[in-house]
Amino acid sequence: MSPGARRSVRKKAAVSGTGLHTGARTEATFLPAPAGQGIVFCRVDLAGKPQIPARLSEVEAVERRTAIGKGASTIHTVEHLLAAVAAHEIDDLTVELSGPEPPILDGSVQPYFEALEHAGPTETSGEPLVLTVPAPFTVSEGDSSYIVAPAKELRLTVTIEWPHPLIGRQAGSFTVTPQAFARELAPARTFGFTSEVAALQAKGLIKGASSANAIVLDERGLANGGELRWPDEFVRHKAADILGDLVLTGGHGGNIALARALTRAAQRGGAPKMDIGRIMDVLPHRYPFLLVDRIIEVEGQQRIVGIKNVTINEPFFQGHFPGHPIMPGVLIIEAMAQVGGMLLMGFFEGQNVEDKVVYFMSLDNVKFRRPVVPGDQIRFELEMVQFRGKTCKMKGVGFVDGQVVAEADMMASVVDR
């Protein structure tokens, strides 16, 4: 966002009220923080005043809210507070909480935005952490899907769809600057349906919900009378929630998946063991049949880890299948085999690998566990089981987000071209 210095606040400011899910009364206090600290919550009501950084690794529960921390020190429903932090482009901040959940207030981000304005956002020193996305990618999680593309500014284009007469299909596109956020997104309130109240209460959620802190909808319209702040207040609020959850890269189920994917995409800038140039030196495959993007780990001649980023631009998605893109299983195995080829070629280090090519001789125990779709990053881990002469056996497993998508035992040999 802001390419300049890091930002914190000049003085403290507080808001207090009841938490939406816990119903507990909590005061949230914004305090200046040293450059480089990041956004850190502090539970001042607990012994030892545990600190919980606003980071993806701390995300605990994502049902109907974003919670961070563990066990007794969990903090529920951080997304509205964090949306205000993001809107003010603040990098370093301490947030003291006297209870387990920042107050829901009127259900919008506005009270937090105003409190931070009062605290005086100010530039400090050091470089802000800016995630740069090198190329467009997509993420899907449950009913939500996201498309992330490089841009000069932060712009959220959001479409939501709910089968309700006041919502239906709503779309909006919002450039995020402190001024635009204050005008277009901050006042938009969270919303819920009377039909869901009992089920959510049974799960121990929404203990603090009332018609004063959310738009409450019944089958026909607004359950509690009153007026919407905009006809499309719903999509505006969802845009604000996404912004809040994205703070955790440096909500809700889908948004957190997006934040993780963003972090990964930005991390791809890190130094690989073998980049695409080196891979193309070793493998004879070329577009559209080169299916390895990067080798990230090599343990001698025993083990190798390679990455394949799957995007909607893969040529095979045009026909496999129109409107329902799934990576062909045989190509997942082909990608795995190419990573295996990199391991096998390692045996010929120092020799002229251009004269050699890997032939695969057999595949056994091939299993496809899960479909691979655009936005997935496949991590192939291969182990050498046996190597004799010019023939080897390898065991390979492909993972997406830590879950196995495919596995196979492979036998291959190196032949001269």
Ligand SMILES: [Zn+2]
């Ligand atoms: Zn929300």
